[in-house]
Amino acid sequence: MLKRIVVLIETLLLVLFAHGCSDEEDYEYILTVDGYFSNFTGYYYIDGSLKGHFNGEPAYTDSHGYTFYYYEKELEEFNSIKVFANKDDPACSLTVSLWKDEEEVASSSSGSYAGYNDDDGTYELSVDPLYYSVDEDDDEDDEEE
Numbered sequence: 470m471l472k473r474i475v476v477l478i479e480t481l482l483l484v485l486f487a488h489g490c491s492d493e494e495d496y497e498y499i500l501t502v503d504g505y506f507s508n509f510t511g512y513y514y515i516d517g518s519l520k521g522h523f524n525g526e527p528a529y530t531d532s533h534g535y536t537f538y539y540y541e542k543e544l545e546e547f548n549s550i551k552v553f554a555n556k557d558d559p560a561c562s563l564t565v566s567l568w569k570d571e572e573e574v575a576s577s578s579s580g581s582y583a584g585y586n587d588d589d590g591t592y593e594l595s596v597d598p599l600y601y602s603v604d605e606d607d608d609e610d611d612e613e614e
Contacts, residue, residue, distance in 0.1 A: 496543035499568040500552065504538040506581065507558035511565070514551045515544070552577075552599040559583075559592030565599045575601040 502509060508525045525538030544550070554565050556579070564578040577599040584593025 497546040497569060498544040498550075498574075500540075500542045500544055500550075501566045501568065502540040502552075502554055503564045503566075504556065505562045506535050507556060507561040508536075508538050509540075509554055509556050509561065509563055511540075511552060511554035513553070515547045516549055547603070549600070549602040554596045554599075556594045556596070559594060563596050565596055567599065567601050575599055 500513065502511065502523065502525065504525050508527075510522070510524050512522045513520055521542065523540045523542065525540050528537045528539040530536045550567065552565050552567075554563055554577075556563050560581050562579065562581045564576065566573050567575040577597050579593070579596040582592055585591075586593065
């Protein structure tokens with residue numbers, strides 16, 4: 470009798486453990502930031518509230534000795550997002566992208582030495598903010614099909 474109870478408890482624990490491990494978080498979007506030549510920093514708002522800061526992480530160095538930097542964040546469902554990114558050096562080329570279902574839905578980028586200011590002889594270090602808003606009308610159209 471005791472052996473049956475132990476087997477039953479082990480079976481229940483195994484089922485509960487397996488179920489808990491198989492429940493992967495479902496993310497709606499992926500935010501990526503790619504920088505070449507120098508690093509970057511930034512922050513983002515979701516639905517009007519500041520939700521996070523980021524720094525690029527070295528991904529690899531090419532044969533010329535220049536480093537590629539990368540940041541990736543999985544995001545749950547939201548209504549809107551606004552991302553601000555800044556280059557550490559004007560030579561950096563930087564791209565901020567938002568992905569859904571492996572498709573790019575929004576992007577903002579700045580090439581190397583972009584945004585030269587004739588007045589003070591400097592280059593812009595900020596990329597135009599990426600803004601994306603979920604269009605509720607698209608959801609209604611999907612339901613009709």
